[in-house]
Amino acid sequence: MVGLDDILAARDRIAGQVLETPVAPSAALGALVGAPVWLKLEHRQTTGAFKLRGATNAVMRMGRVAGVTTASTGNHGRALAHAARQAGARAVICMSSLVPGNKLEAIRDLGAEARVIGDSQDEAFHEARRLKRDEGFALIPPFDHPDVIAGQGTLGLELLEQVPDAATVAIPLSGGGLLAGVAAAMKARRPDIRIVGISMKRGAAMAASLRAGHPVEVQELPTLADSLGGGIGLRNRLTFDMVRALMDDLILLDEDAIAAGIRHLASEGHVVEGAAAVGAGAVLSGQLTSRGPLVLILSGGNIDPAAHAAILREGP
Incomplete structure (x- = not known):
């Protein structure tokens, strides 16, 4: 723990x-x-939202990577986009089609790429894991x-x-x-x-x-x-x-x-x-x-x- x-x-x-x-x-x-x-x-x-606390701590702890990615219902993605911008890192945030449009736009306004993948958080996570596996991104999950x-x-x-x-x-x-x-x-x-x-x-x-x-x-x-x-x-x-x-x-x-x-x-x-x-x-x-x-x-x-x-x- x-x-x-x-x-x-x-x-x-x-x-x-x-x-x-x-x-x-x-x-x-x-x-x-x-x-x-x-x-x-x-x-x-x-x-x-509270998500900025965890995202910032995780980004400040990571080493050299191609960028950061995650799957998010919105708030963690926005927090990670902000933390990545502060650190000068690329961010790709994967989300399902259920995420409200205002949260998508907020992430894009922070300079991150917002990818809409499927109809569930689990489907979005598949893309985030692919970015980690194939492109060298650091995967920072929203909670675990x-x-x-x-x-x-x-x-x-x-x-x-x-x-x-x-x-x-x-x-x-x-x-x-x-x-x-x-x-x-x-x-x-x-x-x-x-x-x-x-x-x-x-x-x-x-x-x-x-x-x-x-x-x-x-x-x-x-x-x-x-x-x-x-x-x-x-x-x-x-x-x-x-x-x-x-x-x-x-x-x-x-x-x-x-x-x-x-x-x-x-x-x-x-x-x-x-x-x-x-x-x-x-x-x-x-x-x-x-x-x-x-x-x-x-x-x-x-x-x-x-x-x-x-x-x-x-x-x-």
Whole structure:
């Protein structure tokens, strides 16, 4: 497993390259929980999502290569494109046809090549692996990589300082890089802290894998939490075991609950994508409670403006 020393080293390595994002209280959600609720505003990160932490740490650790590549649902690709540009390296980001157009354009705006390959994250990964095998690229996956996990864990170090009395931390769960890193950092110093993973009901690969007891493939389906889509890899080396060991509870949300989370956070002034709204959605639907201060990680804000506006029009 990735440990505290790895995460502390990553924090030193990426200092000055990523933002230390603030936390903000949510009185409305706190009233529902009956305890203070803090929002970790990671959607204000330079590339609009937490992924910049892990991508930057991984790029800073790589040697001489032809370029960097990955398969991404959008946010990791954007982060890797930014980190590669900072390092003066070529980047080719492989994505499925399910990735929203605004995320494709954001990657291209950073000077990276965005390749749309097939209808799933797994198909996109085949092209990224080919680039590694045939053209000498460094493959930096979105979650199942020690440097990526350690970089994401720096968010947990910040939370230990910002909300030292946190009782529960709710973390959007997809491939598990964010949860693994944050939980490893926080539980190393606060073993009693409760870690709750939250995902969508439509195509949650980590949830299905945990039920099966080993990594499995699932059909990737359209969802408001599109950043949480994609498989965890049948040969998953790190995040499956770390999530299984470090996560205390798992909550799966339907699409209405995710939309409600997006709308509520907008009412508090936070424009976030569906993946970032799952914590608020879980509180609003009564599925997430805490006996003490609760932290919700707003993991990203890269939502298509038209889609966001449509969600706001639909709701109460």
